[in-house]
Amino acid sequence: MSRDVWVLAEYAGGRPRKITYELLAKARTLADAAGGRVVALALGAGIEDSAADLGAHGADAVRTADDPQLGQYTTDAYTLVIAPLVTVEQPFLLLIGSTAAGRDVAPRIAARCGAGIVTDCAAIEIADGRVEVTRPVMTRKAMARVAFRGEGPRIAVVLPNLFPPLPPDPARRAEVIPAAAALDPAAIRTRVVEVKAVAREALPLTEADIIVSGGRGLRGPENFALLQQLADALGAAVGSSRPPVDSGWVPHDYEIGQTGKTVNPQLYIACGISGAPQHLAGMSGSRYIIAINKDPQAPIFGVASYGVVGDLFQVVPLLTEEVRKVRGASHG
């Protein structure tokens, strides 16, 4: 078994996703503790050039599998490339981002290779050769400490937005090792027939540094425009708690909470959100929380770094205006 820590790179529009850089930074620390190298797995179509970028961000080696059939993620194609590498080379640990593709493929690889797997990792440590992780469970009402057991590779699926990427160092060069990717098209049992871009999700909620989110206090779908204006001024994404989704004001992909997305942004601005446990489950990992709510008793104030007891219909437009002034001044 090697002591290497592997990272599955993930691409969006031909460039590594932010989570890839986060994983490389974490892998750097873990590989140093394990006494191994950081190896990035780069699967895609036309992604050879990204090896230098992965090296600059912390990879010692990059295994590339460049194939037209890997341009669009499918469970089977990715598993067919990654599982044999894991089985033969026995990495100490493989880090995969908790993204739609990462969550889909990681258990499949684990099951095929007999690897241990722990998902939703918020912290990972190596102590005395043991790998232990901390992960939120029970609607974030508890944190579980989980240890990998037994021999053989381990897979940790890691939550986004938790580990700061390393500043890129162009002098750092990764060794590039092509991985065999002879893919039989017949072995790929799912076909992606269409990818419909969700225009408003140009900045996905799970990757956003700032999120402006609305709840029942918005009173109607038309008022989400107020949040969108603030979000545009801040370069933020817009989300919601469950009631606006259940009322049909916004689509389900807005939803943050137990039944929606889990987010860990630098800043979360909750507007007209009371702070039900099911919502807190999806956002209480945010670095800073601003809550704007009329009700001084709203539970959201219990987790807010900054609470505003007031009318969001007054506060939000004023805040948007002030942010535009500051941003305008700094860009001007």
Place this chain on the structure above:
Amino acid sequence: MDIVVCVKHVPDTEAPIRIRADRRGIEEQGLPFVVNYYDEHGVEEALRIKERLGGTVTLVTAGPARAAQALRTGLAMGADTAIHIEDPALDGADHLGVARALAAAIRGQKCDLVICGKLSTDDNAAIVGSALAEYLEFPQATAVTKLELSEGGATAHREVEGAVEVLQVALPAVVTVERSINEPRYPSLPGIMKAKRTPIAVKTLADLGLAPDEAGAASARSEVLGFAPPPQRQAGRVLEGDPAQVVKELVRFLREDAKVL
């Protein structure tokens, strides 16, 4: 169309939890348990397919004796039969072990489609669906928001970052479902009466041809060492009064503390 739906009996997410004195788990005494709600959406989807195309809906769960209640709920919604994998060796199993046990139970069934919830709300792992697909050697589609069946295949919509993917999946397959796929029905009174009379097939690992060390705690590659309360967030300053003053203070906070301006 013969469909198997995997269900799990989990603590009600609305209920407060208490960590056990030994910290290895949570106190179950007095804790209300329900069907994992993503699994309810799975049962609903299976019933809708059966209503359109005919066939059967079989429920499978792996869990302690109380988990039979999750099967009763699914039967009351309209499922036809239920299998309960109950074996003390599963106490301490990891998700891969549970998936191996479910796969062994499903292999004995006529099955064109397996539906699971996209995750269970107790441990949030989202491992069992994909692992189960691997053990059954089925293709998979996870976190599906819309499912349409056609000749020999299915079209599945899944939410990914910034887009919706439309997948064509060969059957038999494992599909894990999102909350937005449908609105589950409530069990009807006749359904509840029928569910009480429907026998549940209880299976041990040995009944499924599995040795305890193939699925149980002995084979687990991960182990929960303990639970702790989540880090407590300090409630910060609360501002009230003149909106213009409040906003000025917020902007200062955004610039100096959150450093986003």
